[in-house]
Amino acid sequence: MKDRTMYFHEPVLLDEVINVIDPKQGENLIDGTLGGGGHAEAILKKTSPGGKMLGIDLDDEALIESKRRLEKYVDRVILEKGNFVNFLEFTEKHNFHPINIFFLDLGISSQQLDSDSMGLSFLKNNLLDMRIGGGGSYDDERITAEQIINNWSADEIIKILKDYGEERYAKLIVRTIISTRAEKKIENTEQLVDIISSSVPERYKNQKIHYATKTFQALRIAVNQELESLQIVLPKAFELLQSGGRIGIISFHSLEDRIVKRFFQKEAKDCLCEVGTPTCVCNHKKSLEILTKKPITASSEELQKNPRSRSAKLRVAKKI
């Protein structure tokens, strides 16, 4: 029988994370997307006996699971519910310094995809919520997918489907959304899947990737402000890292990967002046060394074991 932790979520690129980040005895870690704690556990093993960890997640279930998994490290672990964007609140609250490793494994876990409360899956019928971790007690300013679908203008919805989902049939899908919602509120995932199904050409429905994938991805990214969060957290995390500290990010789609890649490239350069500027006027100084010239992707062995690893990309940089 499968161990429950494995069921919860199998960490992707685990060996690669450990090899490149190379955690050392006594180093402190912030894991901003703690999930089931799989990556955290492997890093804590390496930083034993003294290295501490601040683990953050939006989702209560994830925190319960990781608490169970990390039981034997209880004296070295602080768990907080929240958004990784606000990690500074927690470092201050717990006087958590220095920070040697900052790690994010973005997106959602397999269990969250299956969860009935979040409505993230197009294979199950649930309310169109899509807030990772749900609303609840968390001081939550996120809107739900249902609010986007029913209240936003056609142009605004088309924009997110195109920008965040690269959905080529965005206009057709949104046209049906607008005509459907004029009759009746669109409240659940099944209604949305039916709308997509009746909008896109038949051939689009016979492809490897489910025809609702891109719309659902786009809505999830918009609801959780995933790209904005990443853009905000990278410079903050980098500023707080100790010299020699490493920042490791696993992303699952090209939009996130591009943000990480550009941030690393920018901070790995001494001058950001336009090409052809005779002397540097920006005075920008290189502050990191990129440890993954190309993003690391899953081995064929992992691809076979864990389909979720298919689109995972790991990039790591070291603060100078």
Ligand SMILES: C[S@@+](CC[C@H](N)C(=O)[O-])C[C@H]1O[C@@H](n2cnc3c(N)ncnc32)[C@H](O)[C@@H]1O
């Ligand atoms: C892919 S899972 C992480 C799995 C984890 N590395 C492991 O080994 O089990 C991503 C986790 O990040 C959390 N998450 C996503 N966005 C977040 C955010 N902005 N702030 C905090 N947690 C977030 C999700 O709730 C989910 O539990």
